[in-house]
Amino acid sequence: MSQFAINVLFVGASFALYIGIAIWAKAGSTKDFYVAGGGVHPITNGMAIGADWMSAASFISMAGLIAAGGYANSTFLMGWTGGYVLLAMLLAPYLRKFGKFTVPEFIGDRFYSKQARLVAVICLIVASVTYVIGQMAGAGVAFSRFLEVDATTGLIIAAVVVFFYAVLGGMKGITYTQVAQYIVLIIAYTIPAVFISLELTGNPLPPLGLFSTHEASGEPLLSKLNEVITALGFNQYTADVDNKLNMVLFTLSLMIGTAGLPHVIIRFFTVPKVADARWSAGWALVFIGLLYLTAPAVASMARLNLVTTVYPDMAGQVENVEDAATNPILYENRPEWIRTWEETGLIQYEDKNGDGRIQFYNDKADYSDRGWAGNELSVNNDILVLANPEIANLPGWVIGLIAAGGLAAALSTAAGLLLAISSAISHDLIKGSINPHITEKGELMAARISMSVAIVVATYLGANPPGFAAQVVALAFGIAAASLFPALMMGIFSKRVNNYGAIAGMLTGLAFTLVYIFVYKGWFFIPGTNNLADTPENWVLGISPLSIGSIGAIINFAVAFGVSKATAEPPQEIQELVESVRYPKGAGTAVDH
C-alpha cells in the first residue's frame, strides 16, 4: 500500500470516528450547543480541555520552533502550561460559581454594563480570529502533506473541512469528539517519539531520553546536538539567552493569555461543581503535560536526525567534527521524505555553489573556506513534527497516524474557537443587545453564519500568516492577555473596580497591544503593511510583538484601577455578587444553566 493510501486510511478512519460521535450526540437545544448539557466528569472534561487546548500550534508547530530555537523557545513549554495554574486559582472556580454561558456575559454582569459586554465581545473576537489564523496555517500544512498538494490548496481543503466540522456540530457533540480527538492526537504524538527515543538513546520514554546518552556517539544527547550544530555555524541548542526581559515577558504573556482565552474558560462552565472546576484544571494539565513533556524530546531528536541525515558522517562517534561537517549528501541521493516535502514547497533546495550536494548550515557564519556559498536547504519549521517519523525511517503507519493526529489537533481547537466566536456574536451581541427576543432557531442560525465568516477571514489571512503557526497563536494569547484576563481577574478579586474602569482598561490594553503588533506584523495582519521590519533591533527595549501582551495587561490593570478610583464605586448589589462568586456554597447545578 502506498504512503498516500495509508494516510487517507488513517485520516479517514479518525474522521469517521469523530463524525460518528457527533451524530450520536447531536446538539439539540441552544444550551446543548454551547455548554454540552452540563454534568461532565472532571477527568472527561480535562481530556476535552486538552484536545481543545492542544492545537496545531502545540502539535504541529511548537516542537519545530523549539528545535530551531533550542532553550530560547522553552517559553512556549512554560507559557502554555503555567497558565493553567492561574486558571485553576484565579478564574475557573469563581466563573463556574457565577454560572453563565459566556465570558462576555460575566463581564457584562459584573461590570453592570452592556458596553462592557460589547467591549469583551470585541476582545474575544480579535483574539479568537487571530488564533484561528494560526490553526488554519497549521491545518493547511498538514493537509498539503498528506494529500500531496501545494500549501495553498491544503489550506483551502482545511477550511472546507473545518467549516463542515464546526458549523454543523455543536458543543455537545464536541465534548465527546474532543475526548476521541485527544486520544488520537496523544497516541499520534507519542508513538513516533517513543520509537525515535529508542533508536537514539535506547530509552523508551522520550522525556528521559532527552537527558540520556546518545548511543551512537556515547555522549549525552544534548551535548552531541550542540557539537553537531555548532560545527555548522548555529548557536548551541542549550545556549542561554541574553534578552531575559523579553523571555520573561513572552512567557508571562502566554501564561495569562491561557487564562484569558474564552474557548478554554467556557469548558469550566460544564462541570457539575465548583470543586470539579479546580480538579478539571489539574486533569487538563496532566493530559496536556503528556504532550508538553514529549515535545522538547521530539524537538531535540528531530533536529539531530535532520542534521545527520544531511551529514551522515556526523551521526556516530566523530573524531573531528569540522571534517565531518564538510561532507553533506548529494542532492540526487536525498531521502524520499525530502522529495515528498519538496512537492508541497515547504522544503526548498537551491544548489548555490553548484557541487550537487546539500549544504545545510547557518549562513550568517562564513564557510567560504569549505567552498560553501550559502545555505541551500530551507526547511519550514512547521513541517518538523509531521516529517519527524519519515526522517527517522519509521514505518508507513506511523506517518499515517501523525497526519491524523495533526489534523485532530487543528480541527478540535478551530472548532472550539469558532464556537466561542459564534456564541459571542449570537448570544452576547445579538441576543444580549441587538434583539433580545430572537428565537432559539434564529440564535443558532446567527451562530452558524458568524462561524462561517470567521472561517473565511482566517483562511484568507492564513494563506500568508504573520509567522509560524505557534507564533501566530502566541499573538492571539498576547491579545487575550492584555484585554480579557485583567478584566476577569479584577471582576473577581476587586470589589472596587467599576464599569468605567473595566471598559477603559480593556480598551487601552487591547489597543496598545494591537498597535504594537500591527506595526511589526502588518495592519490587520495583511502582509506588507507593517511600518517597521520585525527584527530585534527595531523592537522597543528588545520586547518582541509576541511578548507585548504582558505590557498590555499591566496597562489594562493600571488604567482600570486609576479610572475606578476617580469614579463612583460599584453599587451594593454588584459588591454582593462579587462576594457570592467567591464561595462555592449555593452554586447552581451545571444542568440548570
Add this chain to the structure above:
Amino acid sequence: MAEETSNAEAYWKANLRLIAGCLVVWAAVSYGCAILLRPLLSGIPVGGTDLGFWFAQQGSILTFIALIFFYAWKMNRLDKQYGLGE
C-alpha cells in the same frame, strides 16, 4: 448572619494566602530557576546540560501539575472546614 460573614471573610483570606503561596512557587520555578536564575544553576549538570535547562523544558511543567492538585485538595478542605462547600 454576623458569624457567617466573618466566617466567609476568614475563608477568603485563607484562600488568598494559599493562592499567594502557590504563585510564589509557580514564579520561582518558571521565571526563577528556568530563566533569570539559570546562570546561577549552571554548575549543576543534568544529562548533557544544566538544571536551568531542565526546569525550562520539564521541571516547571511537573511543578505546575503538582501545584494545581495541591491547591484543589487544600481548597476542598477549606470548603468543608468553613462550611462553604456545595
